[in-house]
Amino acid sequence: MFSFFKNRRRQKLLAQPLPDEWRQIIERNVAVYELLPEAQQQRLADAARIIVAERPFVGCQGLAITDEIKVTIAAQAALLLLGEDDYYFDRVLTIFVHPHEQSAKSVTGLDAYHARLVVEDVPIEGQHLEQGEIRLLWDDVLYGGRDPADGENVVLHEFAHHLDRLDGDVGGTPPLPTTEQREQWIRIFDRELAQLRRDLAAGREIFLHDAAAENRAELFAYGTECFFEQPHDLYELHPELFDCLLGFYKVDPRPWFES
Numbered sequence: 211m212f213s214f215f216k217n218r219r220r221q222k223l224l225a226q227p228l229p230d231e232w233r234q235i236i237e238r239n240v241a242v243y244e245l246l247p248e249a250q251q252q253r254l255a256d257a258a259r260i261i262v263a264e265r266p267f268v269g270c271q272g273l274a275i276t277d278e279i280k281v282t283i284a285a286q287a288a289l290l291l292l293g294e295d296d297y298y299f300d301r302v303l304t305i306f307v308h309p310h311e312q313s314a315k316s317v318t319g320l321d322a323y324h325a326r327l328v329v330e331d332v333p334i335e336g337q338h339l340e341q342g343e344i345r346l347l348w349d350d351v352l353y354g355g356r357d358p359a360d361g362e363n364v365v366l367h368e369f370a371h372h373l374d375r376l377d378g379d380v381g382g383t384p385p386l387p388t389t390e391q392r393e394q395w396i397r398i399f400d401r402e403l404a405q406l407r408r409d410l411a412a413g414r415e416i417f418l419h420d421a422a423a424e425n426r427a428e429l430f431a432y433g434t435e436c437f438f439e440q441p442h443d444l445y446e447l448h449p450e451l452f453d454c455l456l457g458f459y460k461v462d463p464r465p466w467f468e469s
């Protein structure tokens with residue numbers, strides 16, 4: 211019954227045209243939008259509208275939450291849902307947005323899974339919290355969204371951690387349809403991790419962020435950033451990792467960057 215009413219509410223919402231101001235925000239702050247085919251642009255806009263309508267946004271450190279903040283974050287997160295039919299980050303309880311850099315001291319006591327290794331006085335770019343909350347820095351959200359091909363996007367990173375946790379554990383293995391797929395995923399990710407660690411130990415340059423070698427969870431999150439922003443490079447350098455992400459997200463970003 212609850213699902214019925216939720217679907218009706220969403221249908222009513224999407225029956226209304228996308229406000230021009232919101233489209234301008236997406237075009238300005240989510241640069242990849244203009245690279246998408248029309249059907250995927252519509253899908254992204256629809257998913258973003260549902261996220262904005264249903265997920266609570268809270269400003270921190272005096273930041274006032276505006277439509278620009280909500281639409282920008284929602285539209286970037288919606289990239290992860292282009293191949294999904296009915297999940298709109300329903301289990302994200304709150305999205306906290308900070309204006310500028312903060313340090314670990316300001317979130318002491320929270321049980322957090324950090325986007326970067328965080329210790330005292332080391333800046334936090336974003337966090338996925340175990341309570342189902344996400345923290346983001348607005349400066350980094352804009353930086354990541356306005357360059358569609360630099361392989362750095364904190365929104366994709368943190369919401370990937372959330373998807374990872376849907377099976378109850380942030381272990382780098384998101385919910386997969388079969389045990390066979392899960393086992394294959396783990397084998398590939400473990401091979402990738404081992405190679406990344408060997409390359410780093412030998413001083414060789416790597417394509418992925420150094421922190422991707424920490425564990426499966428970080429490899430999944432950093433791999434997600436590159437999958438959506440540098441898909442050709444990821445496919446060339448890490449084809450098995452690319453195929454895992456292609457099977458999970460059910461969308462191929464490579465055509466976006468062909469011109």
